Amino acid sequence: MTASSTLILPARTHAVARDLRALLGAEKVKDDVPTITAYAVDASIYRVPPQAVVLVESEEDIAATVAYAVSRGIPLTPRAAGTNLTGSAIGSGIILDVSRLNRILEVNREERWARVQPGIILAELNKRLSSQGLLFGPDPSSGDMCKLGGMVANNSSGPHTLRYGSVKDNVQSLRLCLTSSTWIEARSYDLDDPSLERLLTTAPALRDVLMMTQAHTNLIAAKRPTVSKNSCGYNLFGLADGLARGSFDLPKLFVGSEGTLGIVSEARLSLVDKPKATLTALIHFRSLEEIGEAVPQLLTLQPSALEVMDANTLNLIGRGKHGIPADAAATLLVELDADSLEIDLRKRAEAMATVCRPYELATELTLAFDAERREQLWKARKALYPTLYRFDPKKKPINFVDDVVVPAERIGELIRYLEDFFEGQRVPVAIFGHIGNGNAHIVPLLDVNDSGDFEKMVSAYQEIHATVLNRFGGSICGEHGDGRVRAAFVKTMFGEELYSLFVRVKKAFDPGNVLNPGIKLSAASFTEHIDYTRLSKSCATCAKCNSVCPVYDVFQSEDMSSRGWFEIVTAKDYSYLNSKRVVEACLNCKSCRTICPAGVDVSDLILQKRAEHPNQLAGWIFRRQAQGGGVFESFLRFLGRTQSMWDRPFVRKLLERITRPIMKALAPTARLPHNLVLPKLASRHLRERYAHLIPDGTNSSPTRSVAYFHGCAANYFDDGVGDAVIEVLKKHGAEPALPPQRCSGTPIQTYGHVDLVREGAQFNLRSFAPYETIVTGCASCTLMLKDYPSLFPDGAERGQAEELAKKVVHISEFVARSPRHPAMAKSDGIMKRVTYHSSCHLRAAGVTKEPRQVLSSLPGVDFVEMQDADRCAGGAGTYVVKNYDTSQKIFERKARAIAQTDANVVATSCPACMIQLKNGLGKAVHVKHVAQLLQDAYQAAERERS
Numbered sequence: 001m002t003a004s005s006t007l008i009l010p011a012r013t014h015a016v017a018r019d020l021r022a023l024l025g026a027e028k029v030k031d032d033v034p035t036i037t038a039y040a041v042d043a044s045i046y047r048v049p050p051q052a053v054v055l056v057e058s059e060e061d062i063a064a065t066v067a068y069a070v071s072r073g074i075p076l077t078p079r080a081a082g083t084n085l086t087g088s089a090i091g092s093g094i095i096l097d098v099s100r101l102n103r104i105l106e107v108n109r110e111e112r113w114a115r116v117q118p119g120i121i122l123a124e125l126n127k128r129l130s131s132q133g134l135l136f137g138p139d140p141s142s143g144d145m146c147k148l149g150g151m152v153a154n155n156s157s158g159p160h161t162l163r164y165g166s167v168k169d170n171v172q173s174l175r176l177c178l179t180s181s182t183w184i185e186a187r188s189y190d191l192d193d194p195s196l197e198r199l200l201t202t203a204p205a206l207r208d209v210l211m212m213t214q215a216h217t218n219l220i221a222a223k224r225p226t227v228s229k230n231s232c233g234y235n236l237f238g239l240a241d242g243l244a245r246g247s248f249d250l251p252k253l254f255v256g257s258e259g260t261l262g263i264v265s266e267a268r269l270s271l272v273d274k275p276k277a278t279l280t281a282l283i284h285f286r287s288l289e290e291i292g293e294a295v296p297q298l299l300t301l302q303p304s305a306l307e308v309m310d311a312n313t314l315n316l317i318g319r320g321k322h323g324i325p326a327d328a329a330a331t332l333l334v335e336l337d338a339d340s341l342e343i344d345l346r347k348r349a350e351a352m353a354t355v356c357r358p359y360e361l362a363t364e365l366t367l368a369f370d371a372e373r374r375e376q377l378w379k380a381r382k383a384l385y386p387t388l389y390r391f392d393p394k395k396k397p398i399n400f401v402d403d404v405v406v407p408a409e410r411i412g413e414l415i416r417y418l419e420d421f422f423e424g425q426r427v428p429v430a431i432f433g434h435i436g437n438g439n440a441h442i443v444p445l446l447d448v449n450d451s452g453d454f455e456k457m458v459s460a461y462q463e464i465h466a467t468v469l470n471r472f473g474g475s476i477c478g479e480h481g482d483g484r485v486r487a488a489f490v491k492t493m494f495g496e497e498l499y500s501l502f503v504r505v506k507k508a509f510d511p512g513n514v515l516n517p518g519i520k521l522s523a524a525s526f527t528e529h530i531d532y533t534r535l536s537k538s539c540a541t542c543a544k545c546n547s548v549c550p551v552y553d554v555f556q557s558e559d560m561s562s563r564g565w566f567e568i569v570t571a572k573d574y575s576y577l578n579s580k581r582v583v584e585a586c587l588n589c590k591s592c593r594t595i596c597p598a599g600v601d602v603s604d605l606i607l608q609k610r611a612e613h614p615n616q617l618a619g620w621i622f623r624r625q626a627q628g629g630g631v632f633e634s635f636l637r638f639l640g641r642t643q644s645m646w647d648r649p650f651v652r653k654l655l656e657r658i659t660r661p662i663m664k665a666l667a668p669t670a671r672l673p674h675n676l677v678l679p680k681l682a683s684r685h686l687r688e689r690y691a692h693l694i695p696d697g698t699n700s701s702p703t704r705s706v707a708y709f710h711g712c713a714a715n716y717f718d719d720g721v722g723d724a725v726i727e728v729l730k731k732h733g734a735e736p737a738l739p740p741q742r743c744s745g746t747p748i749q750t751y752g753h754v755d756l757v758r759e760g761a762q763f764n765l766r767s768f769a770p771y772e773t774i775v776t777g778c779a780s781c782t783l784m785l786k787d788y789p790s791l792f793p794d795g796a797e798r799g800q801a802e803e804l805a806k807k808v809v810h811i812s813e814f815v816a817r818s819p820r821h822p823a824m825a826k827s828d829g830i831m832k833r834v835t836y837h838s839s840c841h842l843r844a845a846g847v848t849k850e851p852r853q854v855l856s857s858l859p860g861v862d863f864v865e866m867q868d869a870d871r872c873a874g875g876a877g878t879y880v881v882k883n884y885d886t887s888q889k890i891f892e893r894k895a896r897a898i899a900q901t902d903a904n905v906v907a908t909s910c911p912a913c914m915i916q917l918k919n920g921l922g923k924a925v926h927v928k929h930v931a932q933l934l935q936d937a938y939q940a941a942e943r944e945r946s
């Protein structure tokens with residue numbers, strides 16, 4: 001073939017996606033640059049970019065994708081939340097993401113089981129089961145983000161495995177699509193059940209595996225791991241156990257098969273009753289050896305969880321921060337459950353103290369009985385791995401020997417061996433895990449880009465795994481799965497003969513090696529596909545942020561998620577043009593920043609990218625506003641005065657159409673929806689109504705010490721918030737000043753105008769410098785003012801910004817700390833059921849308790865916590881007009897949570913959230929700012945008095 005006649009073929013990736021689109025529809029198939037970037041990673045150390053991603057929504061979608069992949073021989077990787085630590089949810093072909101299959105199909109309270117789809121998040125499932133007093137027992141520490149499909153495929157477990165077992169002990173049946181395009185019900189079949197014969201005829205692979213297992217029971221018995229947990233290899237041991245009982249126990253084979261044998265579309269799970277009460281205890285030991293001695297005795301108390309963190313782990317996460325004594329050699333976390341109210345947990349705590357008495361403890365036992373305090377004790381443990389990312393900019397926690405299991409009574413010996421080993425290597429290491437099961441998570445901190453550290457990693461991999469097998473008689477994998485990281489060691493663990501049976505199992509189900517190739521069984525080195533670039537970045541790819549990202553909640557797609565966005569905006573080939581779609585979708589709600597254990601602020605990275613392409617129209621508007629008074633505010637006043645004329649259905653429809661081209665300049669999706677309930681615009685702005693509170697500028701030392709930063713909303717809207725804040729402050733003896741002020745900067749920042757934000761901040765710093773306390777009523781202003789130091793990396797302004805940040809308090813904080821207690825009474829003389837929507841920016845500013853404290857103190861208020869109080873409502877300043885449809889989809893979840901509370905008032909701390917709440921809830925529920933409810937109570941008391 002001559003050069004001139006060479007055909008230019010379409011890139012293979014596009015051909016795959018094009019075919020899949022034709023099969024499934026364009027909405028469900030993606031192969032653009034940001035999507036490929038986001039799906040190239042999971043929570044492991046690897047990176048493998050796929051050719052296309054399919055977001056399946058039905059069994060038909062699964063079947064069509066499987067058939068296509070098999071017919072073309074393209075690797076197919078099922079994926080749920082992508083939180084595995086082994087590289088098993090990434091692949092070079094098609095990613096089949098099951099996240100949108102996230103329904104609970106059926107719950108049977110009496111028989112205690114649930115039928116679920118694979119995309120449901122464990123925490124969501126348990127939240128829903130909780131109302132029926134039920135629970136799915138296995139609890140990986142990643143439970144806030146991992147999904148049932150991944151848990152089943154990995155045979156996950158967690159701290160409470162001690163009591164509830166692993167996933168394999170809690171699955172009754174699975175519905176699976178095999179590569180032969182056959183759907184099977186994988187349950188336990190009696191060997192003489194006629195339906196088994198039908199099944200074996202439909203799926204001959206099962207007959208092969210049945211006969212093979214029957215023929216090799218002795219080999220399987222001889223190679224069975226003797227430790228309490230194992231997720232290495234295929235679970236032929238479970239199948240052999242079933243055969244011994246006269247049944248073909250199929251869930252045992254498929255649970256833990258890591259997406260290499262079939263795709264799960266449904267699982268029937270065994271549930272347990274939720275304990276009636278629970279006690280969590282922290283015990284700090286001074287000696288590792290004594291822990292080894294204490295564990296068997298503590299196990300006699302039948303704890304539901306028994307966890308350990310070694311001395312290095314405690315150092316790395318920061319002893320001071322977590323109140324851990326300097327001389328603790330290791331800390332145990334123990335949990336005891338009470339299944340009936342007759343059981344006295346305090347007595348059980350005494351029994352625990354008696355067990356510990358002979359040992360040298362660093363402090364008394366720390367005991368927690370209430371949910372909030374218990375959660376506090378667990379928090380550090382659950383976020384351990386990503387927290388280790390904070391330790392060093394280069395040395396990162398690397399999961400490659402992370403999941404070994406030894407006999408529980410030898411765990412002290414194992415920890416000592418590991419500490420000596422890594423000390424010899426001069427490598428910091430965190431060792432923690434499920435000591436009650438002898439399952440240790442070993443996470444050394446290494447710079448894999450450094451050749452010395454790389455060599456250490458390779459030698460530690462070989463030596464530690466070999467020691468676990470030969471000296472401890474253990475397993476290399478307790479719960480995380482083999483994935484890419486342990487695949488090459490599976491043969492060493494089980495020997496040639498059993499390994500060849502594993503290969504036969506795989507071949508029987510997947511002769512073309514299409515399903516997740518390279519996972520579980522592979523000769524490839526564990527160092528292949530390591531993502532050297534990413535392992536020098538700050539993000540652990542743990543996906544914790546995805547669990548709170550409202551956009552991910554709606555789209556269930558990694559390219560529309562916080563973790564995905566980190567990958568996208570920090571990629572070498574990032575360009576605004578190819579990623580605009582996703583970069584503009586973030587709400588800047590800051591939920592990711594609030595939750596990230598590694599200290600990453602994805603929202604800020606996105607803002608930085610937007611700042612490279614500031615929006616022109618928004619800039620023009622904000623500049624007019626910054627010029628103060630004049631045309632901008634006159635126009636708003638005019639709109640306020642004429643609102644009754646133009647805020648009518650017909651005119652609004654017309655306005656929506658007329659303004660569409662202008663709005664498009666803000667964002668392609670932006671519009672002024674005719675059905676959006678707009679706030680009432682003030683015909684006299686707050687500053688005009690309270691002109692007497694504005695300092696006259698003649699005196700540099702102000703007469704008042706408290707200043708009110710009202711922000712834009714309270715000034716321009718006639719929503720009563722500004723008036724309420726001022727009145728509440730007066731009641732607390734602090735008539736506030738209203739110094740000249742500019743927009744705090746949040747909305748300006750979201751449109752990329754950093755210079756304008758800084759300019760406004762400089763103005764506000766000067767204006768508010770003389771005051772001792774700066775009170776806010778708006779969540780976004782509160783956070784922005786507290787964040788001002790980040791706008792000024794150094795210089796005098798940095799110092800001024802730090803000073804100002806210290807003085808900022810939200811009105812709810814002001815009231816909660818106030819020494820005055822003005823008289824309050826039941827407003828309107830009736831009881832109100834009030835719930836609280838916790839605005840994202842106020843949470844990010846660390847203000848969570850005070851608003852609730854204030855609400856609970858109001859007379860005539862029955863305060864009820866809503867389930868998703870901490871989730872974004874979707875308003876996010878102007879996001880509601882920038883992307884109305886997404887914003888409304890986000891709100892659906894909030895609306896459900898509010899409805900469940902039966903509240904007739906929703907309180908919040910942010911005028912922007914109020915717009916979204918009022919729009920979404922209509923007239924059935926009142927929406928009020930916390931300050932307004934306080935004002936109502938004070939006024940009611942005054943009325944009573946007079």
Ligand SMILES: Cc1cc2nc3c(=O)[nH]c(=O)nc-3n(C[C@H](O)[C@H](O)[C@H](O)COP(=O)(O)OP(=O)(O)OC[C@H]3O[C@@H](n4cnc5c(N)ncnc54)[C@H](O)[C@@H]3O)c2cc1C
Nearest residue numbers: 080081082083084088140141142147149150153157259264
């Ligand atoms: C901070 C942190 C803490 C962790 N703690 C624990 C712990 O305590 N215990 C523990 O066991 N694990 C833990 N893990 C590992 C991981 O979270 C679990 O293995 C989890 O169950 C994986 O679920 P996932 O939804 O993320 O699955 P993914 O990572 O998406 O997938 C995992 C495997 O399941 C397969 N798969 C997914 N869906 C399907 C399907 N529908 N059909 C067939 N195969 C499918 C994938 O191909 C892959 O092989 C932790 C991870 C992190 C980041």
Ligand code: SF4
Nearest residue numbers: 539540542543545596
């Ligand atoms: S940004 Fe933080 S929470 Fe999100 S994936 Fe990275 S480390 Fe985890």
Ligand code: SF4
Nearest residue numbers: 549586587589590592
């Ligand atoms: S700021 Fe909010 S929307 Fe944006 S990435 Fe973070 S959690 Fe998601």
